[in-house]
Amino acid sequence: MTNLDTEEHPLSVSDTTEDSNAPGRTRTRNLRIRSPHLVFVNNHQLNLVVVYYHLSIKKYIDTAVLHYFTESEARNSMEYHNLRNKAAIVPNGIDLAQFNELPQKDSIVSRCPFLKNKTIILYLGRIHPIKGLDTLLESFASILRENPEVYLLLVGGDESGYEIKVRQWVKEKQMDDHVIFAGLLHGHQKKEVLLGSDIFVLPSYSEAFSVSILEAMACRLSVIITNKCNFPDVAQRGASIVIEPNVEQLTSSLLGLISSPEKRLTTGNKGRKLVEEKFTWDKVAGQMIEVYEETLSC
Secondary structure: OOOOOOEEEEEEEEEEEEOOOOOOOEEEEEEEEEEOOEEEOOOOOHHHHHHHHHHOOHHHHOOOEEEEOOHHHHHHHHHHOOOOOEEEEOOOOEOHHHHOOOOOOOHHHHHOHHHOOOEEEEEEOOEOHHHOHHHHHHHHHHHHHHOOOEEEEEEOOEOOOHHHHHHHHHHHOOOOOOEEEEEOOOHHHHHHHHHHOOEEEEOOOOOOOOHHHHHHHHOOOEEEEEHHHOOHHHHHOOOOEEEOOOHHHHHHHHHHHHOOHHHHHHHHHHHHHHHHHHOEHHHHHHHHHHHHHHHHOO
């Protein structure tokens, strides 16, 4: 939670940091809260914000401007928590300069020669139940029966041991030779898999705002996401295929892109253009400056 401050109000809150002068005891510190406020909210922080709101600082937080990444996120959270604050919708962004000088497209083949001339479907995100990997693997199993030249690349860190279950599904469906677990990748290695893949898929059951979608579009990848990713811009601009989070729609969309390199090229170029126009840090920073200025003028 970040506050934009003009008028100072003291508030005592519990800090979980251990007091160095009294080991085992909790240190209490004074938190200074001022008004007006600009409060940044995500799924992990919202309950904490609501607790403070009702117990301690309601009269100050009532005037806060809440920052959300998407209109859907703002609508759902404000309705659920019965908030009446003003909402500022400003999306995430990326540094597009990092995607101007990219590795060679066949760099991934130098690491995995068996991927040469193969169609690569890329998932980039946490290995977590909410990401829809069950749907993806079910869909991929169906695709693989008729398209043995297709490979699925799973890139992301395991969360809560869920990868064990995912690997079990892969083994049960006898897809071990066509599903690659790459683990968590950063920097140049992540760019290699983005540029070396043909299709990006994020079949999530829920998302706030995924930066990996922006990164995929910056690399001109053809993108398939669910309507739970809360990214309507991509469908409106023809920069992505947006589906319901189910096996049938995912399979149909993947097959359509696998069979049409021309369609992949077209949607990939539209995605790159969309990022250039709306989701660079320069564009996002400009929107945030407007929010700050408007909040300060209240």
